[in-house]
Amino acid sequence: MEIVQLLVSDIGKVYQKSEMTEPVRQAYEAYVETHLKWLSEWCVNADHLKNNIHHLYLLVDDKIIGFRYFYFPSKGNYCELLAVFIDPNYRKRGFASKVIEQSIDFSNKKGISKFVVRISIDNKPYKEGLLSFYDKLCGKRCPPNQFTIYSSKGKREYGL
Numbered sequence: 001m002e003i004v005q006l007l008v009s010d011i012g013k014v015y016q017k018s019e020m021t022e023p024v025r026q027a028y029e030a031y032v033e034t035h036l037k038w039l040s041e042w043c044v045n046a047d048h049l050k051n052n053i054h055h056l057y058l059l060v061d062d063k064i065i066g067f068r069y070f071y072f073p074s075k076g077n078y079c080e081l082l083a084v085f086i087d088p089n090y091r092k093r094g095f096a097s098k099v100i101e102q103s104i105d106f107s108n109k110k111g112i113s114k115f116v117v118r119i120s121i122d123n124k125p126y127k128e129g130l131l132s133f134y135d136k137l138c139g140k141r142c143p144p145n146q147f148t149i150y151s152s153k154g155k156r157e158y159g160l
Contacts, residue, residue: 001095002059003102020064021087028067031083054106056099058086065090068099070107078114079107097133104141113144119151127151 020028052074058066066086070079081103086095104115117134121127131151138147142159149156 003099004057004059019062021089023087024064024066024085027085031085054103056102058095058099060090066095066099068103070103072110072112077112078116079112081115081117100137104145108145114146115148117147117149119149
């Protein structure tokens, strides 16, 4: 297993070097299209956007089986932890945990310890699983980190 980190401007390199599984390709295209549109409307500086969206790709046997991306807004010293997706054939093996932890570690190295997570998925078991995961993660990573998690169940704050 390998985790590769790229900026949004380097996405083409992933397509050239590795093959995405079909579920990952479909999810990636849907997430990126939706989130990049949302972020570009939210962010006034396109160069800032291009240089501050980070992608993590999870490779197994040169196949991309999952991804995570996160963003550092220009206003505020925090990180928006955006989408995470693992091919259904590779779930329940700790891969999502690894890319989530690595995005937090990367942010910590940049001096960022405040995180915002927005869980908007409609799949109830998956949403409950994510909330449970972040509850455990926050218990382990707070302090020094601070997390604000938004979902249909409201706002949860950790380490504040």
